[in-house]
Amino acid sequence: MKNNKHTIATLGSHSSLQILKGAKDEGFKTLIITTKEREEFYKSFPFIDEFITLASFSDFPSIEDKLKEKNVIIIPHGSFVAHLGTEKNKNMKLPYYGNKSVLDWEEDRRQQREWLSKAGINVPKQYDFEHEPVTYPIIVKSYGAAGGKGYFYAKNKTDFEKKIIAFGNKKFIIQEYVIGVPLYIHYFYSPLTDKLEIMSMDRRYETNADGIGRIPLLGQEGLDIEPSYVVVGNSDLVLRESMLPEAYDMGRKTIEASRKLIDKKGIFGPFCLETIITPDAKFYVLEISCRIVAGTNIFTNGSPYSWLYYNEPMSTGRRIAREIKIAIEKNKLPLILG
Ligand code: AMP
């Protein structure tokens, strides 16, 4: 098989197990870049062929030449931006699955909002708080915060003024706090076939925003509990079927807007819209993740949705490998590499 010539490689964190298992199932050789403390753990899995161990993930650029010789295709996930930063991702010289041009749009909250708004997607109201009155409750997010760290909730002006002191002169944004069900929709778009699929969906478990409800209101009174949005895990969820067409349509609009705003290729492969659904069944999109998200790890063996499309176990990780395999067979690899 032709794809035997390529090795699928990624950093050992986030969704690497799913990605590499999927690559193995599609007939690729697999390689993991890991750290000393994690090596033994990753060696316990049977589908990883090669290991490169670094002192720290940030040393990644030092092994690029070695990886080039091995004919790797890098599959990025959340740890690439978290541990290497946008610049090191953009400067990577290796074949990289995905469109790197979307990274700047994803990183900048204003650009991200412009993208979603131009797509005609409903986003939470954002306040220019020095120039307009704010309706509470709100959520305050520092720039560049990842995974909900550094966010706070404010129920009124006094609450906001007390809590914002800790931010010093850090930049932040203020959004209306949307009360509803958080739902993270995992899409996959193939530019080879122009087909969009909803692969799966998840809801996150966030400490302690999701824990507070376990204490009755009376028990909470007098305790100084602040909700924290740091994610610790994910659980599955399926959406009311009558809401699925709208979820699908949001994915399509996101792709179309990216082609107009970013470049001709736009966003492709896996991406996720992070939504909150309110009691009137309205989606509010908080954020877009432009790659495989960790919530897909629930579905290493496929999801109720991917089963409908594939009739075989199809994780997002495996779907990526399938896409690369098809691109190799059709001689269209450059179309999906950045
Ligand atoms: P890590 O490699 O665990 O440090 O994760 C890299 C990035 O992905 C961080 O910004 C995390 O917040 C995010 N992330 C990791 N695991 C999850 C998860 N299970 N659900 C949502 N986001 C996650």
Ligand code: AMP
């Ligand atoms: P984000 O970094 O935008 O993915 O947000 C992390 C978490 O903060 C989300 O999963 C939500 O639980 C919470 N969150 C963010 N924005 C809002 C909002 N406008 N309303 C309510 N909760 C929010």
